[in-house]
Amino acid sequence: MKHLTAFAIGLLFGIGLLSSGMNLPGKVLGFLDLLGRWDPSLLFVMGGAIPVAAIGFALARKRTKSLLGEPLSRPDRTEIDVRLLGGALIFGIGWGLAGVCPGPAIINLGFFTGPAIVFFAAMIAGMIAFEFLNRLRNAP
Amino acid sequence: MQIDWINFTPWWSLAGGALIGLAAALLINLNGRVMGASSILGGLFGARSGATWRLSFLAGLIAPALFVNATGGVKPHFLAGTATLIVAGLLVGFGTRLGSGCTSGHGVCGIARLSPRSMAATVVFMLAGFATVYAVRHVLAAGAS
Numbered sequence: 303m304k305h306l307t308a309f310a311i312g313l314l315f316g317i318g319l320l321s322s323g324m325n326l327p328g329k330v331l332g333f334l335d336l337l338g339r340w341d342p343s344l345l346f347v348m349g350g351a352i353p354v355a356a357i358g359f360a361l362a363r364k365r366t367k368s369l370l371g372e373p374l375s376r377p378d379r380t381e382i383d384v385r386l387l388g389g390a391l392i393f394g395i396g397w398g399l400a401g402v403c404p405g406p407a408i409i410n411l412g413f414f415t416g417p418a419i420v421f422f423a424a425m426i427a428g429m430i431a432f433e434f435l436n437r438l439r440n441a442p
Numbered sequence: 443m444q445i446d447w448i449n450f451t452p453w454w455s456l457a458g459g460a461l462i463g464l465a466a467a468l469l470i471n472l473n474g475r476v477m478g479a480s481s482i483l484g485g486l487f488g489a490r491s492g493a494t495w496r497l498s499f500l501a502g503l504i505a506p507a508l509f510v511n512a513t514g515g516v517k518p519h520f521l522a523g524t525a526t527l528i529v530a531g532l533l534v535g536f537g538t539r540l541g542s543g544c545t546s547g548h549g550v551c552g553i554a555r556l557s558p559r560s561m562a563a564t565v566v567f568m569l570a571g572f573a574t575v576y577a578v579r580h581v582l583a584a585g586a587s
Contacts, residue, residue, distance in 0.1 A: 305498040307472045312502020314465040315477065315546075320506050322458025323451055326518050332449055334575040339446040343455040348549060350459025351466070355477075355554035358467020368474030375476050377555070379542075382562045389541020390548070390563040394570025396533025399578065400522045403545040404538055405479035407531070408500060410518050412507025417520035421531040428535020429484045436539075 304370050316409055322347045325409045327401030334398050466551050469499075478547020479503075480538035541567075 323329045324347055332341030368374055397403055400421060402410070407425050410418035466477040473495065475482075482496050511517065522530060538544040541563055543552060548567075552560020 304473050304495055307468070308495040308498040309502040311465045311469045311472070311477070312499040313505055314461055314468070314502075315479075315499075316503040316506040318458045318461030318465060319503075320458070320510060321461065322455045324455075324458070325507070327520050327522070329449060331521060331575055332446055334571040335579055336572045337443065337576055338579055339444050341446040341449045343449070343451050346452050346455035347459035347462065348553075350456040350461075351463035351550045352459075352554050354460050354463025355466040355550055356463075356556075358463070358470055359551070359555045361467075362470045362474075365471075368470070369472050370474075372472075372474035374470070374474040377476060377552075377557065377559075379559060382559055386541050386559060386563055387566050389537045389539070390566035391541075391570050392533050392537030393541055393544060394537070394567035395574050396530040396535075396537060397545075397567060398571040398574025399526055399533070400520070400530035402520075402530070402534065403479070404483060404534065405503070405544070405546050406518075407534070408479060408483065408503050409507045412504045413511045413517040415517055415520070417522075417524070417527055418518070420524055421520070421527045424528045424531025425535035426483075426487075428532040428537075429480075429539050430487050430535075431532070432484075432536050432539035433487045 304372060307370065315405065318351075319405055319409055322350075324403075325406040327406075329401075330397075330403070330406075331401035334401070462546070462550060463554070466546070466554065470551075476547060476551050478543050478551060480535075480544040481542070481547055484535075484539045537567075 548560040
């Protein structure tokens with residue numbers, strides 16, 4: 303059951319991203335071009351998403367298990383450290399260079415174009431490089 | 443600042459955003475998971491379990507694009523060249539895993555949870571994105587011409 307809901311929710315997320323235009327690199331770069339000709343659309347995406355998500359998280363807070371009986375993930379870290387901010391900085395630079403963040407990178411694979419595949423492959427390589435370095439660092 | 447009225451899509455973006463929010467609300471209440479694209483994908487390469495639900499979610503995420511593509515929809519146009527896309531992809535993959543989240547995990551879910559960590563991360567990646575586009579479009583491009 304949880305795989306079926308995961309698939310259906312992935313579908314909703316995908317339809318949302320496509321209809322908001324956030325899979326289009328040019329549109330995202332238009333938002334990030336604050337001092338050029340600015341396209342504020344991404345703010346409206348967040349404005350539409352955050353209140354709806356907030357109701358969902360408020361409902362989940364009262365629960366001990368999910369409706370399907372799964373353990374509820376509650377990110378409980380509070381530290382605002384170099385790792386968090388450094389990661390956000392590195393991500394933001396990459397985002398500004400291409401206009402693609404992880405969700406749209408996955409979606410755009412569905413169009414089978416060279417640039418979409420190149421970006422996705424590089425992103426996966428970056429994720430694997432992180433896992434590798436993270437393990438080296440945590441090794442005894 | 444000048445608004446790009448031609449490309450600005452307030453209603454479609456608001457509606458698409460509401461669907462994204464609904465998806466996040468359903469994932470936490472049904473599956474008990476926070477909807478962050480980079481964590482769901484990146485978790486496949488870590489020691490963490492749950493490969494099958496992650497793959498189910500990712501299959502759902504890509505399905506609407508397969509449909510749009512099969513029915514002759516417009517393919518997204520990438521502005522950056524191959525070398526830039528490779529560098530950008532590496533930075534996005536590495537940065538989102540180091541910083542534990544991306545636009546969906548920190549920017550939507552984290553802010554919706556009122557998490558100070560996610561708010562800080564969102565401010566940083568937005569500012570970095572603004573600065574990068576400013577540098578590419580208004581400093582480097584001006585210098586090149």
